[in-house]
Amino acid sequence: MSSWFEQSDAWIDAHFAEEVAFLQALVQVPTDTPPGNNAPHARRSAELLEAMGLATEQHPVPAPLVQAQGMASITNLIVRRRYQEGGPVLALNAHGDVVPPGEGWTHEPYGGEVAGDLESGQLYGRAAAVSKSDFASYTFALRALEAMQARGAALRGGVELHFTYDEEFGGELGPGWLLKQGLSKPDLLIAAGFSYQVITAHNGCLQMEVTVLGQAAHAAYPDSGVDALQASVALLNALYAQNTRYRQISSQVPGITHPYLNVGRIEGGSNTNVVPGRVTFKLDRRMIPEEDPVAVEADLRRLIRDTAAGLPGITVEIKRLLLAHSLKPLPGNEALVAALQKHGETVFGEPIPTSGTPLYTDVRLYGAQGIPAAIYGAGPRTVLESNAKRADEHVQLADLRRATKVVARTLLELLQA
Numbered sequence: 001m002s003s004w005f006e007q008s009d010a011w012i013d014a015h016f017a018e019e020v021a022f023l024q025a026l027v028q029v030p031t032d033t034p035p036g037n038n039a040p041h042a043r044r045s046a047e048l049l050e051a052m053g054l055a056t057e058q059h060p061v062p063a064p065l066v067q068a069q070g071m072a073s074i075t076n077l078i079v080r081r082r083y084q085e086g087g088p089v090l091a092l093n094a095h096g097d098v099v100p101p102g103e104g105w106t107h108e109p110y111g112g113e114v115a116g117d118l119e120s121g122q123l124y125g126r127a128a129a130v131s132k133s134d135f136a137s138y139t140f141a142l143r144a145l146e147a148m149q150a151r152g153a154a155l156r157g158g159v160e161l162h163f164t165y166d167e168e169f170g171g172e173l174g175p176g177w178l179l180k181q182g183l184s185k186p187d188l189l190i191a192a193g194f195s196y197q198v199i200t201a202h203n204g205c206l207q208m209e210v211t212v213l214g215q216a217a218h219a220a221y222p223d224s225g226v227d228a229l230q231a232s233v234a235l236l237n238a239l240y241a242q243n244t245r246y247r248q249i250s251s252q253v254p255g256i257t258h259p260y261l262n263v264g265r266i267e268g269g270s271n272t273n274v275v276p277g278r279v280t281f282k283l284d285r286r287m288i289p290e291e292d293p294v295a296v297e298a299d300l301r302r303l304i305r306d307t308a309a310g311l312p313g314i315t316v317e318i319k320r321l322l323l324a325h326s327l328k329p330l331p332g333n334e335a336l337v338a339a340l341q342k343h344g345e346t347v348f349g350e351p352i353p354t355s356g357t358p359l360y361t362d363v364r365l366y367g368a369q370g371i372p373a374a375i376y377g378a379g380p381r382t383v384l385e386s387n388a389k390r391a392d393e394h395v396q397l398a399d400l401r402r403a404t405k406v407v408a409r410t411l412l413e414l415l416q417a
Contacts, residue, residue, distance in 0.1 A: 005409045028111065029110075081146065095163075201355075202364070210319075227275050331372065337354060
């Protein structure tokens, strides 16, 4: 008789067309954030899960909390499966919210189109790779696990699916809300990722809004005003000079290089013939795991205020939008990481290394609760290859199939009695 691992692989192969159809259905329900009206996708996901026999808890986040974050609706989902006592509860978390599609698509962003066949084709659509693909890989890994139980595999512990909808705005109303409400406290976590590496650490992120206040005036009489845009140029130059200095700081985590800063949005002024009296810009400061977030924020605030102090008639207001801590490996994740690497090498036919990522993720929220974690799922070697957050985002179906097998094998290894 073949091993449980081989039988699990065969079950996934036999049900792969169904898995692809499931992912297509998930992609076809938009979850653009903003505006962040994500409850309809949660309802559709729950319908599909229930149709597979997976009882699904729907946990709506109170509307005032959601609206205060600039979104319309969030309903987070939990599927719980329990086996014999004495084993760990392993949660699988993926997020359904995504950035809007943007321009430049050659495939319908919410079409779920499959180009090619199930062996070598691609499935296109916003969130096809990040991370509705892992709604599919995790769901069908769980189903494969239960198929093996039905054939006689003895399991202990449990599995939970956590499908959440606040990653783009920081995760506090996704996994953060489920954990703070005491709705779950798993022993281990696998979170949405890509297939060719196991991520065990990631950067932190500080996002801030800086408002530069001067005095508006008619452009014919510029000396009667104080130009907030000109002052903003001085502030931006100081920030970009600091960004250059960040390159001298190196992380010891493979896959992570150095801190960096990005100004991603700027707006201000009222008309072409008016000296701008108000300019607002938003910045994103990525923090390597070795940095202290409190010190990083204090240093940035000091730089902005000291620069503004040298600009007559200018005041600044600084608002923190997000402080996401970095992820560092927690004791207790060793068996999980080793299982993912071992089965990844077997299924993909090449070593699956561990590394860090410059991204920040919801996994930090589990880490803050002391839950050891690893990031692994369906996707290519790099974010760029998937076109995540760009036009024509897609997942290779071969990666989806193989990643599902790796996760199912890992569940079998960690939960076998």
